[in-house]
Amino acid sequence: MSRAASIKDVANHAQVAVGTVSNVLNNPDRVSKRTKDRVLQAIDELGFVRNDAARQLRAGHSRTIGVVVLDVGNPFFTSLVRAAEDAAAVNGSAVLLGDSGHDANRESHYIDLFQEQRVQGLLISPVGDVADRLEALRQRGVPTVLVDRLADEDRFSSVSVDDDAGGYLAARHLLDLGRRKLAFVGGPLSIRQVSDRLLGARRAVAEVDGAALEVLDSDGQSVLAGRGVGNSLVERGAGNMPDGIFCANDLLALGVMQSLTMMNGVRIPDDVALIGYDDIDFAVSAVVPLSSIRQPTDAIGRTAIELLTEELDAQHARHRAVVFTPELVVRQSTAGAAAPH
Incomplete structure (x- = not known):
C-alpha cells in the first residue's frame, strides 16, 4: 500500500517551500494567484488530504460540534439533529452524533469521546443530572447547550419545549x-x-x-x-x-x-x-x-446552534434559556370523536 502524500511532497512537487503550502491551506490571501494555482494543482495530482488532527492540536479545538441525543431512532431527534447540522454548516462546522439510548454510561462515553476529539462545543439531551459533569467540561473550554431540557440559566444555556x-x-x-x-x-x-x-x-x-x-x-x-x-x-x-x-x-x-x-x-x-x-x-x-x-424541531435545532455560537463568543457572558410553546394538531384519531355511550 502506498503511503499518503505529505505536505512536504506537495511542496516538492510544486517547487515551493513547505510554508507556502501551509499558507495556501490556511492563509490563501498571503499567496499570489499563480503560486496558489501551482500548489492546488500539486495537491490535486498527488491526492493530498490535509491532516486535520494536527491542525486541531495547534488550534486547541476542531471545526466539529458534538451532539448527544436520547434516541436517534426517534424521528423527533432525527429532525432536530438535521436542523442543527444545517445551521452548523452555515458557520463552517460539522456535527458528530452520539446516541445515548437512555443509558447514562453510554452518554458518559460520548462526552469523553467528544472531548478527546476537541469539539468546539456540545449539544446534549441528557439522560439524567449531568450538570456537574458539563460544568467541568466547560472549565476545560468546551461549552455546552442543553437540548430538549430546561437548564438553570446561571449555569447553562438551553433550548426546550414547555x-x-x-x-x-x-x-x-x-x-x-x-x-x-x-x-x-x-x-x-x-x-x-x-x-x-x-x-x-x-x-x-x-x-x-x-x-x-x-x-x-x-x-x-x-x-x-x-x-x-x-x-x-x-x-x-x-x-x-x-x-x-x-x-x-x-x-x-x-x-x-x-x-x-x-x-x-x-x-x-x-x-x-x-x-x-x-x-x-x-x-x-x-x-x-x-x-x-x-x-418545532427545526427551530429547536437552529436555536441550539445559535446559543452554542453565543457561548463560544468570549464577548457573550450571559446564558439564555429559550422555551418554545407546543401546538395541538388535530387529526382523525380524535377529530369529531364524541363521547362514547
Missing part, C-alpha cells in the same frame, strides 16, 4: 371531547420530558369533575412498546378500556394504534380517542391519521 403545557393541551383536548376515563402511556418517568407531560395531563384532569387519569408505564418509547401496552389494554375487555389515551410520544401512540385497530378491532376514535406527542412525519400517514402535540 412539556407541562403540552401535556395539558393533550389531556384537555380529550376532555373537551367528553372523554373521562383517560390513560397516560409513557415511561420511564425518570425522563424529565415524560414526567412533565404527565404533570400537565394531571393538571387538566383535575379541572374536570368525574375525570380520571390512569398511568400505564411502557417498556421504552418505541412502537413495539406501544403495541405491548395496547395488547394489555385489550386483554382487560371492552368494559375496562379507557375512552381517551395520551401517549408521551408518537411512536408509542402508533404502537397502541396498531394493537387496537389492526389486531383487535377497536375503533379509533369512536371507542378510544388517541393523541400522541412530537408530531413526527409518520403521524399524518398512520392508518388513522394521528392527533399530536407538535414540537
